Amino acid sequence: MPDAPAPRSRLRLRVSPAAEAHVRAGHPWVYESSLRAQNRGGDPGELAVIYDRRDRFLAIGLYDPDSPLRVRVLHQGTPATLDDAWWAARLDAALELRAPLFGPDTDGYRLVNGESDGWPGLVIDRYARTLVVKLYTAAWFPHLPRVLALLADRFPAFAVVLRLSRNIQQRAADGGLYDGRVLAGNVGNGTVVFHETGLAFEAEVVRGQKTGFxxxxxxxxxxxxxxxxxxxxxxxxxxxxxxxxxxxxxxxxxxxxxxxxxxxxxxxxxxxxxxxxxxxxxxxxxxxxxxxxxxxxxxxxxxxxxxxxxxxxxxxxxxxxxxxxxxxxxxxxxxxxxxxxxxxxxxxxxxxxxxxxxxxxxxxxxxxxxxxxxxxxxxxxxxxxxxxxxxxxxxxxxxx
CATH class of the missing domain: 3.40.50.150 (Vaccinia Virus protein VP39)
Structure with missing residues (x-):
């Protein structure tokens, strides 16, 4: 029996002084042009650790080798373990921010607003009992099962629809994903009626612009x-x-x-x-x-x-x-x-x-x-x- 392949080392990156300052200040993007060194090639969605010029932890983020926006930062500052509890807390923080915003007459709103909620390149919109997850980077593909599990725990029996930005649709197809795919539940003909301050609207969640409205x-x-x-x-x-x-x-x-x-x-x-x-x-x-x-x-x-x-x-x-x-x-x-x-x-x-x-x-x-x-x-x-x-x-x- 052949030996199992040795586990790969952590993907380690170093960036330009300007990019280092931007990340330290909380900016969530690191461009390819800002990279100064990395220990090996990385896969889409792999967690990449960025170190500062003194070899101290600076940030960790999602790596995308096919995008000029090479790393989308998930966490910066002190080291952290991005385990299930970390991801759950990150989602709950976004949901808690929305909790006081809407009454029972509104069931259409944004649950997660990408980078601004700590989910770079991913948004989640709610339309009644349907959630639309839109991805703007292929770096989220390996993490999609985790995202769906988190949503299923918090929104049981909700339908979930996947929407994809045009620039990643070909790469998605290679993994069996496509724009408008229903990942959970049923959305009938692709339209969902939701309410906004008591007014009823249709959202075209499968084929409409953005996430449907x-x-x-x-x-x-x-x-x-x-x-x-x-x-x-x-x-x-x-x-x-x-x-x-x-x-x-x-x-x-x-x-x-x-x-x-x-x-x-x-x-x-x-x-x-x-x-x-x-x-x-x-x-x-x-x-x-x-x-x-x-x-x-x-x-x-x-x-x-x-x-x-x-x-x-x-x-x-x-x-x-x-x-x-x-x-x-x-x-x-x-x-x-x-x-x-x-x-x-x-x-x-x-x-x-x-x-x-x-x-x-x-x-x-x-x-x-x-x-x-x-x-x-x-x-x-x-x-x-x-x-x-x-x-x-x-x-x-x-x-x-």
Whole structure:
């Protein structure tokens, strides 16, 4: 009988002084370009220990040899054993953070928000009795059974759906995983009805965008509801109608959902139908938002602009800032006197101040008297613990 292979030594890494300082300060990413030495090659998902220049423990994280983001840090500071108890405590900390946030009228929210909850490259969203686990790195593949066991202990009889970022889907297929795979329970036709502050929505958990719904705009939707009474509301880039339903419940006189996608508008109509107590007239318009705003003569009292990201990479930042300004200007042009513009951005490459200033400049250039009511950032279940995680921002402006 051949001898069993000797156990491999721990994967040990050293990084540049700058990366060392960033990790020590709590930053969760180590890039390939920051590596200065490692004792051997590593496998996806292997735990890599980073040592500082004095050969002291600095951090431990998930290693991904196929990604320029080479290590996603799980723990830094003093040495720790990442055993079952450690993983359980890490998950429970994220769940305890959400416990006081939502009442019985809300069963759709983010349970784990990636790096900001200490789970780098992994998010978990809840939709009623379905959990959606989305992975952004193949480094989580070997740890998926542990994650599922932890969830089964805390959410017995819940369905679990796996979603995968596009860049790892081929590697997932090699291990029998695929985007939209139902890992536990049953989700029927792939849609799940959940509730957000008492409103019913459908989440397309198997094939929908992100994890099936845009949960991150909940707080802005709630704020829009408070301003909607008696107003003619335009919800541009409406997707499945989140802002539209809140405006209707807030007493809007009419609501227009505007989107280029026929599928999105059908979802908006379906969500409206799920809430028979909503009585405001609801119209859907399929059109390119930029072109429609530039040419329509319709007038509104509340215009909501919530486009998809206009800067998916740093090179698109300047163009995106100009586009946000143009969009805000066209939205303002459709506002009646006393009307309100709510403009949002999910472009991580555009800073909050850059975005807000683009909207403020559009308000200045309109020649109308205006005042800024609010600026907002991330919802509490989508908190951002480091700069690269910050993406969401919105501004509320009222014009004469």
């Amino acid at each position: 845009f949960l991150d705009q909940r707080e802005n939707r709630r704020r829009v509801e408070k301003y909607a009474r008696g107003r003619r509301v335009l919800n541009a880039f409406s997707f499945s109608g989140g802002f539209s339903l809140y405006a209707a419940r807030g007493g809007a006189s009419e609501v227009i959902s505007l989107d280029l996608s026929a599928h999105a508008l059908a979802s908006a109509e379906q969500n409206y139908a799920l809430n028979p107590k909503l009585t405001a007239p609801h119209e859907t318009v399929q059109a390119d938002v930029f072109a429609w705003l530039a040419h329509t003569d319709r007038e509104f009292d509340l215009v909501i602009l919530d486009p998809p990201s206009l800067a998916r990479r740093e090179s698109e930042r300047a163009g995106a800032i100009r586009a946000y300004g143009k969009l805000a200007a066209d939205g303002i042009g459709r506002l009646a006197r006393g009307g309100m513009l709510v403009s949002a951005s999910c472009s991580a490459h555009v800073s909050a101040e850059e975005f807000w200033d683009a909207v403020r400049d559009a308000a200045d250039r309109s020649g109308r008297t205006w005042r800024e009511l609010h600026t907002t950032r991330h919802a509490p279940d989508h908190h951002a613990s480091f700069p690269e995680a910050e993406y969401l921002k919105a501004i509320y402006v009222q014009l004469d």
